[in-house]
Amino acid sequence: MKFTHFLCLFLLLVSCKKTEQNLTKITGKNIAIDTTIAASEEISKMIKPYKEELTGDMQEPLTFTPIDLTKENKGKQSNLGNLLADLCIEMANPVFLEKTKTNIDFSMFNSGGIRAIIPKGVVTRERAFKVMPFENELVVVTLSGDKMQELIQYFVKTKAAHPLSKNIDLTINKDDYTLKINGKPFDKNKTYTVLTTDYLQSGGDRMNFFKNPLKLTVLDYKMRDCIIDYFKKVDTLKTAIDNRIKLK
Amino acid sequence: MKRRDFIKRTGAVSTLALAGGLVLPSMIAKKQKHITILHTNDTHSHIEPFSANHSRNPNRGGVARRATLIQQIRQENSNTLLLDAGDIFQGTPYFNYFGGELEFKLMSMLKYDVATIGNHDFDNSIEGLYKQLPNAKFDFVSANYDFKNTVLDTHVKPYKIMVKEGVKIGIFGLGIELEGLVNKKMYKETGYLDPIEITQDITDQLKNKEKCDLIICLSHLGYYYKSNPNKISDLNLAKATKNIDLIIGGHTHTFLPKPTIVKNSDGKNTLINQVGAYGLNLGRIDFYFDEANEKSTKSTTILV
Numbered sequence: 001m002k003f004t005h006f007l008c009l010f011l012l013l014v015s016c017k018k019t020e021q022n023l024t025k026i027t028g029k030n031i032a033i034d035t036t037i038a039a040s041e042e043i044s045k046m047i048k049p050y051k052e053e054l055t056g057d058m059q060e061p062l063t064f065t066p067i068d069l070t071k072e073n074k075g076k077q078s079n080l081g082n083l084l085a086d087l088c089i090e091m092a093n094p095v096f097l098e099k100t101k102t103n104i105d106f107s108m109f110n111s112g113g114i115r116a117i118i119p120k121g122v123v124t125r126e127r128a129f130k131v132m133p134f135e136n137e138l139v140v141v142t143l144s145g146d147k148m149q150e151l152i153q154y155f156v157k158t159k160a161a162h163p164l165s166k167n168i169d170l171t172i173n174k175d176d177y178t179l180k181i182n183g184k185p186f187d188k189n190k191t192y193t194v195l196t197t198d199y200l201q202s203g204g205d206r207m208n209f210f211k212n213p214l215k216l217t218v219l220d221y222k223m224r225d226c227i228i229d230y231f232k233k234v235d236t237l238k239t240a241i242d243n244r245i246k247l248k
Numbered sequence: 249m250k251r252r253d254f255i256k257r258t259g260a261v262s263t264l265a266l267a268g269g270l271v272l273p274s275m276i277a278k279k280q281k282h283i284t285i286l287h288t289n290d291t292h293s294h295i296e297p298f299s300a301n302h303s304r305n306p307n308r309g310g311v312a313r314r315a316t317l318i319q320q321i322r323q324e325n326s327n328t329l330l331l332d333a334g335d336i337f338q339g340t341p342y343f344n345y346f347g348g349e350l351e352f353k354l355m356s357m358l359k360y361d362v363a364t365i366g367n368h369d370f371d372n373s374i375e376g377l378y379k380q381l382p383n384a385k386f387d388f389v390s391a392n393y394d395f396k397n398t399v400l401d402t403h404v405k406p407y408k409i410m411v412k413e414g415v416k417i418g419i420f421g422l423g424i425e426l427e428g429l430v431n432k433k434m435y436k437e438t439g440y441l442d443p444i445e446i447t448q449d450i451t452d453q454l455k456n457k458e459k460c461d462l463i464i465c466l467s468h469l470g471y472y473y474k475s476n477p478n479k480i481s482d483l484n485l486a487k488a489t490k491n492i493d494l495i496i497g498g499h500t501h502t503f504l505p506k507p508t509i510v511k512n513s514d515g516k517n518t519l520i521n522q523v524g525a526y527g528l529n530l531g532r533i534d535f536y537f538d539e540a541n542e543k544s545t546k547s548t549t550i551l552v
Contacts, residue, residue: 019414019539019540019541020540020541020544021281021414021415021416021461021537021538021539022537022538022539022540022543022546023461023462023535023536023537023548024280024536024537024538024546024548024549025534025535025536025548025549025550025551026519026533026534026535026536026548026549026550026551026552027533027550027552028506028507028519028521028532028533028534028550028551028552029506029531029532029552030504030505030506030521030523030529030530030531030532031317031529031530031531031532032308032528032529033297033308033309033310033313033314033317033527033528033529033530034307034308034313035307037313037314037316037317038316039310039312039313039315039316040312040313040315040319041312042315042357043311043312043354043357043358044312046350046353046354046357047295047296047311047350047354050295050342050345050346050350051295051296053345054341054342054345057341058341115339117303126341129340129341129344130340133338133339133340133343133344134338134371135371198431199431202431202432203427203428204428204429204430204431205428206428
């Protein structure tokens with residue numbers, strides 16, 4: 001063996017590059033981030049100017065609620081879901097009416113889209129952001145009777161309290177149902193206009209009945225802006241669990 | 249040449265070296281190495297701690313506190329990696345106002361190494377995510393999103409390999425199916441590939457070609473879907489594949505009290521961990537290695 005060969009081999013061994021790593025032990029835990037940990041000054045300093053810009057805007061009081069408004073599912077309704085479904089149709093209908101000379105029949109959203117509760121007391125702009133953090137746009141779909149039946153079947157089958165506006169009068173008896181819309185029995189030979197979001201219209205939460213509507217009207221109105229406009233309009237939020245859904 | 253043969257054939261050389269007064273055996277003897285993996289998921293723009301009067305999480309969370317904790321752990325062990333499993337965006341007005349700028353800047357200051365992409369990271373559309381990339385001094389990995397026909401093309405790699413104290417760590421990303429979850433106008437032409445098939449390919453590459461000592465999956469698939477048990481999830485992925493040591497999960501906001509141990513398709517242990525959401529917790533997994541001449545068949549002790 002030549003000396004250069006010897007040197008190469010020697011260096012290879014010394015460098016230890018090729019040794020195996022045998023995994024002998026693993027430990028795991030999840031650590032709570034709480035008040036026992038001091039805040040990093042460097043990070044707080046970085047956040048500060050952003051925070052100041054936000055706080056001013058966000059703390060503006062817009063309205064008031066005497067009770068907690070939550071997503072708590074009471075017979076497929078929630079008081080917050082009812083409020084949102086009702087306020088959206090109230091605020092969006094004039095926009096739709098101006099565009100199309102027709103009214104919206106009802107609204108439907110998804111319960112998963114409500115991202116926070118509204119605790120009793122003063123309601124700030126920040127709260128509207130928490131309830132509806134997404135940039136979802138309101139849209140109106142015109143549905144055939146068949147798609148309407150799919151929509152109701154979807155609602156009847158799910159356990160979730162997907163928000164429906166008070167235009168709906170639905171009695172569910174196991175898998176069977178009777179439905180009135182704006183006081184008139186559901187007619188599967190008619191078409192219906194439904195207010196929802198662009199997210200759900202594109203099949204979000206598997207609401208596929210919204211996917212290929214007879215007609216799609218974009219209102220250029222964000223759901224959060226709609227909520228904020230309504231909060232500015234009313235002094236006190238009034239909503240309740242009512243008879244729009246009856247479970248037999 | 250196999251490692252074993254190599255050692256045998258050079259035995260004579262070792263003896264010579266010893267004779268020369270060099271301490272070669274100490275290099276061959278076992279040396280313990282320690283790698284710490286820290287992780288978050290679904291932080292959802294929660295920059296500040298929850299307020300003192302919050303009903304569920306009063307005074308909890310906050311990036312400034314997370315920074316202190318991470319700093320302390322890095323001082324204990326400099327061989328630390330910091331990872332995130334997606335949904336960095338959306339959830340507080342910080343995102344609505346600043347589009348994710350502050351989230352990425354802070355993660356860069358905390359020295360995150362790698363993150364994957366969650367469904368909400370498309371909330372300002374794929375262009376909105378692309379626009380914020382210059383603020384991120386860390387890498388994004390995703391193996392099953394095909395960004396070829398989008399602005400993210402070449403900006404997101406399937407995996408990243410990091411070497412800490414000679415331990416080779418392969419980190420790959422998996423994202424949830426976007427159809428039906430995110431508006432198509434947001435994710436545009438992002439393609440979705442089957443997570444199990446991709447995982448088989450990638451882990452084979454990481455294990456057998458790249459010779460990684462540790463393989464970590466950053467997953468935004470979700471921990472498990474009780475009402476849809478066959479839907480791809482971290483639990484199902486772990487069982488159906490091999491070679492993954494650790495899955496760091498997200499999406500389902502699952503607050504695991506401790507990591508879950510699952511037997512993979514080879515009958516070996518895979519760890520799954522997820523720390524809920526909103527930066528309320530930091531996950532910590534420590535891996536200890538013994539350096540040896542040969543791959544040991546001895547089992548690994550897991551203490552969770």
